[in-house]
Amino acid sequence: MAAAKPKKTYVDAILGPFVFSHVHLSSPDTEGQFADNKYKVDGVADPKSKAIAEVEATLKDVLKKVGLPAKGTNLPLKKQMEKVDGKKQETGKLFLRxxxxxxxxxxxxxxxxxxxxxxxxxxxxxxxxxxxEGYFTDYETTERVRNADGEVEVITIKGVSFTLTGIQLLKLVNGGGGSRFGAYEGYEGGFTYSGDDGDEDALDLSADDGDDRDAGDADGDEGGLDI
Structure with a gap:
């Protein structure tokens, strides 16, 4: 009899505010080199911000619960990189994927x-x-890589991912790309939608009973962060 898979750990969180990057919220990412047909956003903030402090604290709690070390574990909190003269370099910001x-x-x-x-x-x-808004969960996957001797071997990658379930939009910048949220008082002049209620068209996650949660993504460790 095959061994039962270990039970995953899920930790819900509402984090931010962030500045959004790589935004695909109204529709999934279906074009370009990194298209994966998923809804996605990177939440960018200063390393010393309250938002990043909350992410780091929650990640440490998740790692403790699942028994994984921060070092060597693939995490959704990463260093933001940019290309300058064809070379990648750090921007000094961090982002939650x-x-x-x-x-x-x-x-x-x-x-x-x-x-x-x-x-x-x-x-x-x-x-x-x-x-x-979303939840952290642990995952384990395998990847085929070629070692220094040119031989292909299978390695195991362990990590923590953050699955997106909701967004509270506080500032809108136009571009191409059952909630637990209440009114947010800490953001002066926050974005409010002034159209009709449109309840029949509102996005609804009530059909999601939690049994079909997304598997983690092994995004690689470039720009990765040890906490």
Missing amino acids: AKSNRAPLIVDASGKPIPKEALKKMKIGAGSEGRI
């Missing part, structure tokens, strides 16, 4: 869900700001 196979629920600063049709017209772009 959030992805999902399912469309996230998106609400405004008051906690009001934004209808699907309105989201399509908004085209939430890079530079928008807000909070990110």
Whole structure:
């Protein structure tokens, strides 16, 4: 009889505010070299910000619960990199990578869900700001690599991923790309949606009973961060 798979650990969190990068919230990422047909966003912030402190504290708690070391474990908190004269270098910022196979629920600063049709017209772009809702979970996957002798071997990659379930949009920058959120008081002049309620068009995650949670992504350790 095959051994039973170890039970995964799930830790829910609402984090931020962040500045958004690599935004695919109204529709999944289906074009380009890194397209994976997932809804996604990178939440960028200063390493000394409250948002990053919350991410690091939650990650440490998750790692303790699943018995994984911070060093050598693939994490969704990474160093932001940019290309300068064809070479990658650190920007001095960190980002939380959030992805999902399912469309996230998106609400405004008051906690009001934004209808699907309105989201399509908004085209939430890079530079928008807000909070990110989701859950951390551990994963294990394998990868075939070629060693120094030119032989192919299978290695095991262990990590923690962050699955995106919701966004609270606090600042909108137009671009191409059942919630627990309440009104957010700490962001002056936060974005609010002023259209019709459009309840029949609002994104709804109520059908998700938690049994079909996304598997982790082994994104590689370039720009990875040990906490």
